[in-house]
Every structure is written in C-alpha cells, then in structure tokens.
Amino acid sequence: MTNKDASFLLGACRPNGADSHDVEFAEALALAGSDPELNAWFDDQRRFDSAIATRLQSVPVPPELRSRILTGARVSRPEPWFTARRLWAIAAMFLLFSGLTVWYSIGYMSRSGGWEDQALASLSQLVSGQENFDARSPNVADLQQWLRANGSPTVGALPVSLSRFASLGCKTVSWNGRPISLICFHGPGGEMVHLAMTERAGLENPPPMGHPVYGTRSGWQTAAWSQGEMAMMLITKAPEDRLRALLAVTGPAGF
Amino acid sequence: MAVPDFAQIVDAYYAALYRFALSLARGEAAAADLTQQTFYLWASRGHQLRDAAKVKSWLFTTLYREFLNLHRRETRFPLADLDTEVAEIPEQTGSIADTIDGATAVAALQQIDPVYRAPLTLFYLEEFSYREIATVLGIPAGTVMSRLSRGKSLLRKLLLQERMDTSRKIVPMELPRTSEGGAQ
Numbered sequence: 001m002t003n004k005d006a007s008f009l010l011g012a013c014r015p016n017g018a019d020s021h022d023v024e025f026a027e028a029l030a031l032a033g034s035d036p037e038l039n040a041w042f043d044d045q046r047r048f049d050s051a052i053a054t055r056l057q058s059v060p061v062p063p064e065l066r067s068r069i070l071t072g073a074r075v076s077r078p079e080p081w082f083t084a085r086r087l088w089a090i091a092a093m094f095l096l097f098s099g100l101t102v103w104y105s106i107g108y109m110s111r112s113g114g115w116e117d118q119a120l121a122s123l124s125q126l127v128s129g130q131e132n133f134d135a136r137s138p139n140v141a142d143l144q145q146w147l148r149a150n151g152s153p154t155v156g157a158l159p160v161s162l163s164r165f166a167s168l169g170c171k172t173v174s175w176n177g178r179p180i181s182l183i184c185f186h187g188p189g190g191e192m193v194h195l196a197m198t199e200r201a202g203l204e205n206p207p208p209m210g211h212p213v214y215g216t217r218s219g220w221q222t223a224a225w226s227q228g229e230m231a232m233m234l235i236t237k238a239p240e241d242r243l244r245a246l247l248a249v250t251g252p253a254g255f
Numbered sequence: 256m257a258v259p260d261f262a263q264i265v266d267a268y269y270a271a272l273y274r275f276a277l278s279l280a281r282g283e284a285a286a287a288d289l290t291q292q293t294f295y296l297w298a299s300r301g302h303q304l305r306d307a308a309k310v311k312s313w314l315f316t317t318l319y320r321e322f323l324n325l326h327r328r329e330t331r332f333p334l335a336d337l338d339t340e341v342a343e344i345p346e347q348t349g350s351i352a353d354t355i356d357g358a359t360a361v362a363a364l365q366q367i368d369p370v371y372r373a374p375l376t377l378f379y380l381e382e383f384s385y386r387e388i389a390t391v392l393g394i395p396a397g398t399v400m401s402r403l404s405r406g407k408s409l410l411r412k413l414l415l416q417e418r419m420d421t422s423r424k425i426v427p428m429e430l431p432r433t434s435e436g437g438a439q
Binding site: 055 | 266273303357358361384400404410
C-alpha cells in the first residue's frame with residue numbers, strides 16, 4: 001500500500017475514532033503510524049474533519065420545527081379533483097356507463113356489508129400509498145373536528161382503547177353517495193388500527209348495537225358494531241386476539 | 256430492541272435530518288418541509304420496521320429519496336466526472352476550518368455538486384461510516400470513498416478561496432475625526 005492509497009482510504013475514516021478498529025482501515029492506519037509524512041497529513045485531515053463536523057452540527061434548527069412535526073401542523077389537503085381534464089373524463093365515463101351504473105348500483109345496494117367492503121378497499125389504497133389522507137394529525141380530536149367541519153360522520157366518544165394511540169390521519173370516502181370516515185391510528189405492537197364510521201340509518205343490515213361482530217375480510221381482521229347513530233368498524237392486520245383486547249377495554253367513552 | 260415511540264424518534268433525529276435537508280435543499284423552508292415529510296412517512300410506514308438500530312438509516316435514506324423525487328423533474332443531476340485521482344498526499348490545510356462558522360461551512364457545502372455534497376454531509380453531520388453512507392445513498396462503498404475524497408478536496412479549495420476573498424476585502428480607511436472648532 002502506497003501513501004496515496006492510504007490517504008484515499010483514511011479520507012473515509014471518521015474523525016471521532018469510531019473506525020480505528022475497522023479492518024478496512026487497519027493497514028492504512030498502520031502505515032500512518034510509521035510514515036511521518038502520511039501521519040502529518042492524517043493529523044491535519046482529522047483536524048479539518050473535526051472542525052467541519054463541529055461547525056455543521058452547530059447550524060441552528062428552526063425553533064418551531066419540532067412542535068410542527070409532533071403536532072402535525074401541516075395539514076395536507078387533497079388536490080382539487082375538478083381539473084378540466086378530469087371533468088372531461090368524468091363526463092365521458094358518465095355518458096358511456098350511465099345505464100350500467102344505475103343497474104349496478106341497484107344490485108350493489110341490495111347486498112349487505114357493502115359499506116364495509118368499500119371502507120376496506122379504500123383503506124387498502126390508503127395504506128399502500130395510492131391514496132392520501134384528507135387531513136393529518138397525531139391528535140385524533142383534531143381529526144374528529146376536521147371530519148365534523150366537512151360534514152363527515154364521526155362519533156363524540158371513540159372506543160377507550162383508541163384514545164391511547166396517536167392518530168395518523170383521516171379520509172372520507174363515498175359509498176353510494178353515503179360518506180364513510182376513516183381514521184388511522186398507531187396501534188399496539190407497531191400494527192396500525194383503523195376506524196371506519198358511517199351513519200347507521202338506511203343500512204340494510206347494520207351491525208348490532210354495542211356488540212362487535214368479528215370477522216376476516218380481504219386479509220383484514222374486523223370488528224363491526226353500532227354505537228348511537230353510527231355503524232362502526234375497527235380494522236387491523238394484527239391477529240384477532242389483539243383486536244378483541246382493544247375492544248375489551250371499557251370506560252366512560254367505551255361503547 | 257423495540258422501536259422507540261414517535262416523539263422519541265423525532266427528538267433523536269429531527270435536528271440532524273433538518274441539517275442534512277438544508278445541505279440538499281438550499282433553503283430553510285424547503286429543508287423543514289423535507290424533514291416533516293420524512294417524519295410523516297415514518298408515521299405512515301415506519302411501523303413496518305422492527306429493528307430499532309435501523310431507524311436512523313431509514314430516516315436519512317427516506318429523506319434523501321424524497322429529495323431526489325421532489326427534484327427529479329426540476330434538476331437533472333449532472334453525471335459528475337468522478338475524479339478519483341488524488342495527489343500523492345493532498346495539501347495540508349486543516350487550520351482553515353478553525354476560522355469559519357457554521358453558516359460559512361454550509362454555504363461552502365452548498366456550492367459542491369450534490370453527488371459529493373450528500374456523502375460529505377452525512378460524514379460530518381451524523382458521522383456515518385462509509386458503509387452506512389453507502390446504504391443511505393444506495394451506492395457502492397468504494398464510490399462513497401471516492402466521493403468523500405473528492406468532496407473534501409473541493410470543500411478545502413472553496414474554504415481557502417473564501418478566506419482569500421475575505422482577506423482581500425477593502426476595508427474603508429477610518430478618517431481622523433475633526434470637529435468644527437478643532438482641537439482645544
């Protein structure tokens with residue numbers, strides 16, 4: 001190994017000494033220990049690196065950045081859907097399929113559980129990144145307020161267990177003209193937990209009042225029940241026992 | 256080891272991520288947005304990560320990819336001529352860094368091509384090893400060494416130039432003060 005080779009390698013050696021035992025640098029470091037010229041260069045290099053690292057680490061960070069991250073101050077809005085190109089596309093689709101749509105809608109509405117399937121399909125798109133949240137916040141109260149302000153269904157008291165988790169965001173989707181609200185939470189054990197809500201009135205087969213019905217749909221574990229005027233569904237990829245544990249927590253705001 | 260909660264992760268990394276973003280994005284607002292976006296992506300996808308030791312690497316990798324995604328359409332990164340030729344022993348100029356402040360260091364870094372700037376910033380800011388830098392940037396470890404070598408050489412030259420420019424600045428000569436009535 002020449003001094004040139006050694007200096008090339010030692011240029012990647014961290015100034016804090018963390019690489020002193022890395023076998024990749026062993027020969028170059030040994031050469032620096034025995035060659036005065038290389039040793040002087042290496043000392044100078046470390047001095048330069050330490051000084052630059054110190055200067056860069058002292059660059060001030062905006063004081064409000066941390067709180068903005070934690071409180072999710074930047075609420076994302078969905079991009080406008082009414083661009084000219086989309087309007088033309090919608091018009092063309094409408095003319096082409098209007099007859100089929102009416103026929104399909106009548107058939108679809110007659111099936112029970114349609115809103116649940118719609119909620120799960122939308123959730124899958126949300127989780128895979130194909131769709132974005134309408135609003136984001138780690139505080140579920142902010143999301144509930146956003147949903148209410150936008151005429152989307154939500155309940156005053158969420159299941160007690162959910163109040164312990166930080167929320168991620170919410171989205172409103174539509175099923176046969178009926179809004180469904182989705183709220184996503186950081187659940188226990190790193191798994192996410194999602195809550196879907198829609199108005200109970202008008203559902204052909206609403207879930208039972210206060211007693212969750214557990215099931216598996218499209219790879220999701222679900223628990224559906226009715227609470228007041230709302231039909232609710234808790235959704236997760238976690239095993240069913242965790243889902244049951246979530247709903248076993250009772251309290252003033254429990255269902 | 257369990258992955259820390261969201262607030263702990265923010266506290267541990269937001270400052271370093273912001274500084275990394277600042278070196279890439281050339282603007283405080285853009286750097287703050289990149290940092291926020293990175294934590295948003297952590298909040299939505301980070302739960303898939305089971306190894307707490309990989310959180311730091313995940314965050315820096317994600318921020319870098321977000322930066323590339325955002326600027327891909329605006330900026331076509333020039334294919335830098337990776338000059339790996341190094342002088343027999345590069346010049347010794349360690350003392351030049353002693354006389355500068357953080358803003359000058361950032362300004363000098365921002366003049367360097369992003370190809371070299373990203374590994375340099377990771378090396379200095381969070382003192383990533385060359386292997387970790389290779390992981391974050393998605394390039395071979397040997398390429399990291401080349402870019403660090405070339406990047407440091409460029410940084411030294413820029414700082415030397417900065418010092419020469421500063422020393423050449425014309426300082427207005429202070430004229431002796433006179434008063435209406437002259438010296439008493």
